[in-house]
Structure formats: C-alpha cells, structure tokens
Amino acid sequence: MAATFFGEVVKAPCRAGTEDEEEEEEEEGRRETPEDREVRQQLARKREVRLLRRQTKTSLEVSLLEKYPCSKFIIAIGNNAVAFLSSFVMNSGVWEEVGCAKLWNEWCRTADTTHLSSTEAFCGFYHLKSNPSVFLCQCSCYVAEDQQYQWLEKVFGSCPRKNMQITILTCRHVTDYKTLESTGSLPSPFLKALKTQNFKDPACCPLLEQPNIVHDLPAAVLSYCQVWKIPAILYLCYTDVMKLDLITVEAFKPILSTRSLKGLVKNIPQSTEILKKLMTTNEIQSNIYT
C-alpha cells in the first residue's frame, strides 16, 4: 500500500511477492466452475479439426500419412495456390480424393459447425492414381492458430516418416514484405522460397531474406518438417491482389521446372487455358474499381 501526494491510499504492486490473503482471493477467482468447464469443452468440440474419409465421411482413426504411404506431398494453401495446382497439376493426371479436413473457426462464413457448405472454403486431400504415393492437398480455408497443431497431427501423425518431400505453395500480401526498397518498385507478384535444413535441391527462386517471416499454416507445416527433419520447401508468392488473380497464379509457374513438380505437369498450354476459364467463372463483378 502506498500513499499518494493527495493522501489517497493506492495498492502498489509488491515485487516481493503477493500476500497470502490476496493469493487466496485470486485462486478463488481462477477456480473453474462446472459451467466454465462445459463452455470450454463445447468450444473445443466446435473447433475440432476432423479428417474424414471421402466415401464414408467417417473420421480416420489414424493420421492420413500413417494410413497412406507418401513419397511426395504438395500442399497449396490459399485460393491462388489452389487455383495453380487445379489448373497445372490436377488437370495433367488422374487424382483421386482420399479425404478432406473439416474445421470451423471465426473466419468461416457460417455459424453452423457441422454442415459446412461445399462451395465455401475447403481442405481436400488427393493422391495420384498412377502413383498413389504422390499426395496433394488443396486448402482454401483459414486454419486458426489453435487448430494448426491438430491439423498437423491429423495429417502427418505424431511420428512422421522422413523419406518424403514436402512442397508448400502459398501467397502473402506484398505489404507484409519487409525490404529497403519502396514497395512501389517491387516487381509484384514475385516468388520467394524458404526450406528446411534437410531439403537439398535448389529452389527456383531467391530465398526469403531476413527479417521476413512466414505465418499461419504454411509456417506450422514448415516448422513441423524442420523439427522432424523432413525435406520441405515453401514457395511464397508476394502479391498485391489477394483475391483469385491470373497474374498471381502465373507467378507460381517457375515451380513447374523444379523436381517437386516435374513429371506431374504435362500440357502447359492446355493448363493455361483451363486457368483462364477458372478466372472468368470466378470473377466477382465488383463495381468498386475501374
């Protein structure tokens, strides 16, 4: 307790430690009531990440990569990366859906946690029919911070195999890119790469410089791979248009020549046509800009 100049008594923070009485008061406040526990459990159930089998829509008992052997895993996070894989990779082979991840968080447009619309953001997993150890994930939904670990566990498992190669594709707004140059002079969109220690192949673009960092699910996947010594590379496209945009999707094209995607892409001119069609069908007629 301390007295101010005006004679009022104020409670000053004690650096020696809290008094016993105060501790008991605080503990009572901190003690969880059954209602609190119920609310917390409800919230945890609502935010659970579920990995479902394609046909039966039942949850997988083990993680995806424990169930299916995998030598190559390409993950696209965000709508531009998803569009790139859809046009260039998925149209060049026969891909079979093996499952999907269902999750709900505040970013979802619906409050209904059980029946998420199929036209909204999704997270699907596919493997190549001719080579089932090649996996692909298209994730256009936002995976919140508290759900990222669950997602990793459900997909990779708690003890992943090390003999696979992961490639992650994602986008970020160019205003997040820290550089000495003025953002106006940056050749947006542009590609940067970040890889784990065990990834030995060369990247098809410059590496991401300090002090730039990666965020969200791509960061979680890359960190996971670094910890478990899995060779992984992240290709990050900095763009000034975050919605589905042809120029941003085409910025991923240099990746087609890397070992990660070689052999998976056959007809590039046809893929470009498919991409253009995808753009026109998805074009939102916005009157804000001219």
Added chain:
Amino acid sequence: MDVCTFEKVGIRGTNIVVLGVEKKSVAKLQDERTVRKICALDDHVCMAFAGLTADARVVINRARVECQSHKLTVEDPVTVEYITRFIATLKQKYTQSNGRRPFGISALIVGFDDDGIPRLYQTDPSGTYHAWKANAIGRSAKTVREFLEKNYTEDAIASDNEAIKLAIKALLEVVQSGGKNIELAIRRRNQPLKMFSAKEVELYVTEIEKEKEEAEKKKSKKSV
C-alpha cells in the same frame, strides 16, 4: 492505385491523342452504358482513371466545375496542364489533412491546348503529376509501359493510324480475349472527342494481326 484495376493506355501523337481502356466485364443485369471509363472534363480535355470508381467520380465532378469556372472567369478554356495541376493539388490536399484518406485513383488526362499542341499527363494518389509521351496505368502497367518504351518511336506516332494501332497493341499485351475487351477514344486537333465502336476496334485488331503474321512469315523466310 494498381490493385484490381483494368489497364488504361494514353498515347500522345503528333496530331492526335489516344486513350485506350480495357473493358471491364459487366454483370448480366447491369446497364453497360452507365459504366464509365473515359470521361470528358471539357470539350477539349478528357481523362481515364484507374482505381476507386467513387473517388474518381468526386474528382471528375470537381474538375468539371473548375473547367467551367475558369472559362467564366478568364474567358479561356483551361489548358490541359492547368486542370491536371488542379486535380493533383486536390489529391495532395487529401494526403495532408487529418481525418481524410487520399483519393485512390491514378488518372491519364489528355487533350489539346489552344496552341494546338497535344498533351498527356498522369497523376497518382500522392498528388504528383508528370507529362508523358505515352503511359499506362492499371494492374499490369509495368508490362504495358515496357512495351511502349520499346515501340514508341517517331515513326510509330507519325500518322494517326499508327498511334491508334500502338495503343491497341499495347493493350493487347495484357488484355485477355483480345479486341472485344478494348475501348478506344481519340481526339484530333480541332475536332471533338471520338469514341470508337466495337466494330472499328475489331478492324484495327484484324489489321494488327495481319501485320504480325506477315512479319512472322518474313522472319521465317529469312531464317530459311
């Protein structure tokens, strides 16, 4: 403001100024005529903008009032440079006021002064303005500008037709699905603003494609 915007190209020829714009695909139920891309500020000055449509509307209205006010006061029409400076000053004011945000538009302003000299100016949200021989604004402005830097020559703009073709070629570099997505406006000395119809644009596009094919044939003959 380059985000999400469609291409606009301006070219200053010897006797002509050309404004080419990428046509935005309009929703089915929307009346296309009400989607304005090229706006006249006065009889002899017009502008195309890229950015927030609502901001452009406010700026254009203020500029139009200023054009008439100038004519009434000074009994002379504005010079292209004057009205560009007015627009740029207006934009700059909004970068330095509290509680306001800058106008989110870049504009290409073209016209002829009383002395008969063609002018092309570009302004941006910061309030700077510069005169250009040829310029582009919009999402892929860099690509179009690079094309113009390579192809803008004295021969290319010597005749009106060549200047028009240059504007169309520059737009075709970045516009998807070709000529039907291009709108063109030209102004010749001492003549009113002329908007090209879709057919007229197509004619030019066909001519450009023919010239390209012929150039390619010549190249292949030479290599053989």
